[in-house]
Amino acid sequence: MAPPRKTVDLIVPCYNEGPSLARFFEETCAQINKMPQYAFRFIFVDDGSADDTLAIISDYAREYENVNYISFSRNFGKEAGIYAGLKNASADYAAVIDADLQHPPRMLADMLYALDEEGYDSCSARRVSREGEPRIKSFFARAFYRLINRMSDVDIADGAVDYRMMTKQMVGAILELSEVQRFSKGIFAWVGFKTKWIEFHNVERIAGETKFSFWKLFKYALEGITAFTTVPLRFASFAGVAFSFISMILILYELIKYMFIGTDAPGYPSTFIMLLLIGGIMLLSCGILGEYLARMYMETKRRPIYIEKRTSFHRGGAEGDVESGVESGAEGSAEGAGE
Numbered sequence: 001m002a003p004p005r006k007t008v009d010l011i012v013p014c015y016n017e018g019p020s021l022a023r024f025f026e027e028t029c030a031q032i033n034k035m036p037q038y039a040f041r042f043i044f045v046d047d048g049s050a051d052d053t054l055a056i057i058s059d060y061a062r063e064y065e066n067v068n069y070i071s072f073s074r075n076f077g078k079e080a081g082i083y084a085g086l087k088n089a090s091a092d093y094a095a096v097i098d099a100d101l102q103h104p105p106r107m108l109a110d111m112l113y114a115l116d117e118e119g120y121d122s123c124s125a126r127r128v129s130r131e132g133e134p135r136i137k138s139f140f141a142r143a144f145y146r147l148i149n150r151m152s153d154v155d156i157a158d159g160a161v162d163y164r165m166m167t168k169q170m171v172g173a174i175l176e177l178s179e180v181q182r183f184s185k186g187i188f189a190w191v192g193f194k195t196k197w198i199e200f201h202n203v204e205r206i207a208g209e210t211k212f213s214f215w216k217l218f219k220y221a222l223e224g225i226t227a228f229t230t231v232p233l234r235f236a237s238f239a240g241v242a243f244s245f246i247s248m249i250l251i252l253y254e255l256i257k258y259m260f261i262g263t264d265a266p267g268y269p270s271t272f273i274m275l276l277l278i279g280g281i282m283l284l285s286c287g288i289l290g291e292y293l294a295r296m297y298m299e300t301k302r303r304p305i306y307i308e309k310r311t312s313f314h315r316g317g318a319e320g321d322v323e324s325g326v327e328s329g330a331e332g333s334a335e336g337a338g339e
């Protein structure tokens with residue numbers, strides 16, 4: 001008898017991906033059919049789409065045995081989608097892949113090779129070009145990766161995307177980090193394990209448009225920095241020391257000047273400038289404190305990471321599509337489901 005085939009779960013977060021899904025499914029199936037030695041399974045996560053995404057994926061789930069889906073009660077964000085997919089994954093390997101074909105499915109074979117033959121625990125894709133992306137977006141993205149790598153212990157490759165395959169063991173480690181405000185790129189790096197990076201050139205999305213506006217990306221960056229480093233909190237202390245030092249020198253200077261030359265009225269501009277500067281730094285420090293405090297506040301509520309509305313996963317022996325009750329994403333939040 002042939003040894004049992006290794007299983008692979010493909011987690012696909014989808015938010016209004018109606019126009020891309022058919023091509024994504026077709027191309028991914030074409031690739032996985034080339035690898036009969038593995039048993040693939042799709043886990044589509046509908047992140048509260050307003051278009052026909054849910055209809056399409058539930059059709060696939062009815063038609064194909066290896067397709068499952070989870071549908072959220074509203075849009076919870078891609079991070080929640082990834083978490084839900086990983087939580088429902090049970091295969092030997094799990095991979096996260098975008099639905100817009102910006103993550104080439106042909107790379108799945110390379111990823112499997114890295115895990116199966118080369119002994120890596122995970123294999124992740126890295127974009128080496130950003131063609132087709134607005135210049136300003138690339139600039140800020142690069143600046144963000146430089147900043148987060150310098151400030152935090154986690155090391156995130158520039159151009160790293162959320163296209164990654166990992167072992168069941170690593171999935172287990174990721175799920176242990178049950179924080180509500182998730183920054184997957186940091187989490188993947190934080191849990192450790194041996195990761196192989198494979199490079200690819202940027203591909204434009206096949207249909208629809210990006211779900212990440214500049215503002216959403218800015219919030220995402222802030223999430224990443226606050227989740228993985230507390231260095232900004234020290235900024236106030238450094239600024240405080242620096243300003244105390246400067247003011248001491250200025251006081252001495254004024255004192256000496258007063259003793260030898262006497263006093264005169266001018267000095268308003270410098271006073272004014274110093275006031276503005278110190279005021280600005282103080283407000284900025286308060287703002288940084290506030291960012292961390294706000295995150296602590298949200299985290300202490302222990303709200304579920306996502307709420308499931310429908311799924312094709314058979315629960316408790318139910319048949320077909322299951323209308324789930326409140327399926328909380330976070331571990332241990334079941335007790336708090338009354339909120």
Ligand code: UDP
Binds near residue numbers: 016047077205
């Ligand atoms: N996505 C999601 N929830 C969101 C936003 C995006 O599940 O709130 C999914 C989206 O459907 C896609 C993937 O995350 O499969 C990446 O999104 P997108 O292509 O818009 O991001 P970009 O590639 O432009 O960074």
Ligand code: MG
Binds near residue numbers: 098
């Ligand atoms: Mg995309």
